[in-house]
Amino acid sequence: MLRVIISIVLLALLVTGIGYQQLQSTINSTLTVPANTLFEVKKGTGFNQLCQQWQAKKWLESCLRYQILAKLDPTLTDLKAGLYQLDESTVVDNIRRINQGQQVSFSFTIIEGQMLRDVLAKIAVAPHLQQDLKANELGLQITGNEQHLEGWLFPETYHYHANDTASSVLRRAYLKMQTVLDTAWLQRADSLPYENQYQALILASIIEKETGLASERPLIASVFNNRLNSKMRLQTDPTVIYGLGVDFDGDIKRKDLTTYTPYNTYKINGLPPTPIAMPSKAAILAAVNPPESEYVYFVAKGDGSHQFSKTLKEHNKAVQDYLRYQKQLAN
Known part of the structure; x- marks a missing residue:
């Protein structure tokens, strides 16, 4: 009897050992x-x-x-x-x-200064996204109202999973922009030449497109604020280019500056009707808190920076200096 019990115990231990080995092998x-x-x-x-x-x-x-x-x-x-x-x-x-x-996780990036049409073209080919955007009702679909979506998508990288919808990604970008704009507006300076957040967003988009160096955003904001406060036209090329849309061939011409569109700030007073691109947080902060200055003109120096001027005489000289610089480069 004892031998039977021992045999059973040994068999049980053997089976347990084999089972444990199999379990470890599986794991x-x-x-x-x-x-x-x-x-x-x-x-x-x-x-x-x-x-x-x-x-x-x-x-x-x-x-x-x-x-x-x-x-x-x-x-x-x-x-x-x-x-x-x-x-x-x-x-x-x-x-x-x-x-x-x-x-x-996949990612989709909206770049500072990117226009809505470019954002939409990029998201249309984003991998593993359900393409559910309604071209004729885009503002309503993303923001919940009829407003134009240009300017309302915060530049940032957004992560998503397979089969998420394109509208859900853009909705997150819109909500982030709304939060950033709300916060910035509460911290705005006194005596701004515009009445509401949307106008601040419009100017921020112009600042973004005019900026070659990030450090110049505040001064560019100051120039535009001084112009608006003085009832001067903004006269900024990026708005003209935006108004031309797909007709812009990459080279702004004199006729473009004299042709009326709602965005041609050489022809209209004040701000254009909508933003012209997606502004960064820095551009928004510059728009709502511009530094005090007497600058009302600026011209590109050819290296990404600008020459700022207080008078038309100073500005004309800066333009001539720029033209001479361009001629030297050509030679």
């Missing part, structure tokens, strides 16, 4: 996938179905051992739909990534 088995493999777990996919899909691709040898493991640890069966990057770590580690919803 430590790697998933045989190519580098940077993307795999979509569709909604409603079950654990057995996932395992069979991987086995069919020869990423693992047998599902049985993992089905047994899932019985011991039911949390493995909680699969979250999404797109995942698989690697040659253990099968269990890859499943845990799906359990935790650690989806692949």
